[in-house]
Amino acid sequence: MAAPPSAYKDRHFLAVIGDEDSVTGLLLAGIGHVTQPPDAQKNFLVVDSKTETSTIEQAFDNYTHDRKDIAILLINQHIAERIRHRLDTYTEAFPSVLEIPSKDHPYDPEKDSVLKRVRRLFGE
Numbered sequence: 001m002a003a004p005p006s007a008y009k010d011r012h013f014l015a016v017i018g019d020e021d022s023v024t025g026l027l028l029a030g031i032g033h034v035t036q037p038p039d040a041q042k043n044f045l046v047v048d049s050k051t052e053t054s055t056i057e058q059a060f061d062n063y064t065h066d067r068k069d070i071a072i073l074l075i076n077q078h079i080a081e082r083i084r085h086r087l088d089t090y091t092e093a094f095p096s097v098l099e100i101p102s103k104d105h106p107y108d109p110e111k112d113s114v115l116k117r118v119r120r121l122f123g124e
Contacts, residue, residue: 011071011094015043015063017056018076021103026074035069043070047079057083063095070095077112078105087113 014031016023023046026032035041045059060083063073077099080087090097090113098114101107109115 010068013043013069014072014074015067015070015095016074017045017047017059017063017079018074018100019079019102019104020046020048022074022076022100041067043067047076053082057086060086064090064092064097073097074100076100076102076105077107078102080113081111084111084113088116 013033014026016026016031018026023044027044031043033043041062043063045056047056056079060073060075063070071094073095075087075097080099087097087099099107099112
């Protein structure tokens, strides 16, 4: 059954949680957006080795639960591993959460939570 239009009609933006190279590339492609002041919120988070896991979790919750204008959340797979428990329990259709590779970390389909769910549906 398809989701009702009210579930997605105001969702216009991509969000990204990623390393500097991934976020920079996506910003250069035009996905960057900042909401209106006074609580100006970005639709991206640059993660490095010093970024706390709680900061990543907070951004994930913000993009998936609080912001109603995000349609797709892109997250580098190696960063998704740090909050795997959140991704494995996330079941909403909107925003869709997609794991992407980074320059230094290749994509591993065995770790992808979406592919795991698809395999379970098909009985693999």
